[in-house]
Amino acid sequence: MPVNLLDFDSKQLADFVASVGEKPFRARQLMRWVHHFGESDFERMTDLARSLRAKLAHEALVALPSLLADSTAADGTRKWLLDVGAGNGIETVFIPEANRGTLCVSSQVGCALECAFCSTGRQGFNRNLGVGEIIGQLWWANRALGRDARSDPATGDRIITNIVMMGMGEPLANFDNVVTALRIMLDDNAYGLSRRRVTVSTSGIVPNIDRLREECPVALAVSLHAPNDALRDRLVPINRKWPLAQLLAACKRYVEAAPHDGGTPEAGSLGEKWQRKSSPRDFVTFEYVMLAGVNDQPAHARELLRITDEAPCKFNLIPFNPFPQSGFERSGPDAVRRFQQILLDAGVVATVRRTRGDDIEGACGQLAGKVNDRTRRRERRQTEVRA
Ligand code: SF4
Numbered sequence: 001m002p003v004n005l006l007d008f009d010s011k012q013l014a015d016f017v018a019s020v021g022e023k024p025f026r027a028r029q030l031m032r033w034v035h036h037f038g039e040s041d042f043e044r045m046t047d048l049a050r051s052l053r054a055k056l057a058h059e060a061l062v063a064l065p066s067l068l069a070d071s072t073a074a075d076g077t078r079k080w081l082l083d084v085g086a087g088n089g090i091e092t093v094f095i096p097e098a099n100r101g102t103l104c105v106s107s108q109v110g111c112a113l114e115c116a117f118c119s120t121g122r123q124g125f126n127r128n129l130g131v132g133e134i135i136g137q138l139w140w141a142n143r144a145l146g147r148d149a150r151s152d153p154a155t156g157d158r159i160i161t162n163i164v165m166m167g168m169g170e171p172l173a174n175f176d177n178v179v180t181a182l183r184i185m186l187d188d189n190a191y192g193l194s195r196r197r198v199t200v201s202t203s204g205i206v207p208n209i210d211r212l213r214e215e216c217p218v219a220l221a222v223s224l225h226a227p228n229d230a231l232r233d234r235l236v237p238i239n240r241k242w243p244l245a246q247l248l249a250a251c252k253r254y255v256e257a258a259p260h261d262g263g264t265p266e267a268g269s270l271g272e273k274w275q276r277k278s279s280p281r282d283f284v285t286f287e288y289v290m291l292a293g294v295n296d297q298p299a300h301a302r303e304l305l306r307i308t309d310e311a312p313c314k315f316n317l318i319p320f321n322p323f324p325q326s327g328f329e330r331s332g333p334d335a336v337r338r339f340q341q342i343l344l345d346a347g348v349v350a351t352v353r354r355t356r357g358d359d360i361e362g363a364c365g366q367l368a369g370k371v372n373d374r375t376r377r378r379e380r381r382q383t384e385v386r387a
Pocket of ligand 1: 111112113114115118119120121122167168169170203223
């Protein structure tokens, strides 16, 4: 049975190359062909010996999810629906901005966690994505945005400069596959992204925040959404298992471990450049969806400041994207401004996320894909609504 090369990080690729009797440098060449150049046809990998290409044709393939739909919103946000078999589809979104291009990547088919305000959560859950299905989203997007995997042919600049694991699913519930995919994203022979430009967003799986810190530290975002356990239990049910005190302590540990490269190198030196590339960010981003009359009052902002004063952090306030039967409404602009000002006045960085891609349902919390739900959540919900 041929192996899928998209499933392998550099170490696994080296093991595979050794298993077919080839030298280690062939693994680096293959990594560059598959990821950096976005090539899936071994015959086009022209600097590989003919004999190796023949072996690869028998022993390996580059198997990608196939494209079901490709849509572009008026603001340039682009969304792909990719087929991952058995009636399941996952969504990937590219958000172009003046100084960067961010790809929002999915980690699961649906999500098992059922956050109250989340459209993906409503779809139910089918399974974890494999490494090739996670990294395949980046591979696809690079190809769709411009054939060469890393740069804009006109300017030489990268098209995808940032990755956020904020699509469908809870990344830290699919830990091993997500971490392998992260390693490929960071690999200089593959996509060569810095740890600061790759963000994992979690709803708060505390033990795996600690594992991520140890195994593959990248930028960390936490879906906070409430300043106390009573409200968070309702909005983000995983909070009942790992309440705020545990979550915030894990965030503090994560950030404390971030500047681990030792010392402060001279500005502009090679050491500084290396440190900037190899360190994750030294703060946590708290995501906070603004729900009218639920979590958007000044008292909530002040409570947030109290509970987060020990974790270096910034806040990203997200206007809620309504969807049918969500039961929530978006906070008004005045409420959002007032909330943001309380945080800013306390010296905390707080930004308001611009809503992008609304017209193709590519905005935060709107990704729904096609989920062959194994949890029967949708049926349960419909019964509840009828009752
Ligand atoms: S917010 Fe994230 S963790 Fe919560 S249900 Fe949605 S996808 Fe899952």
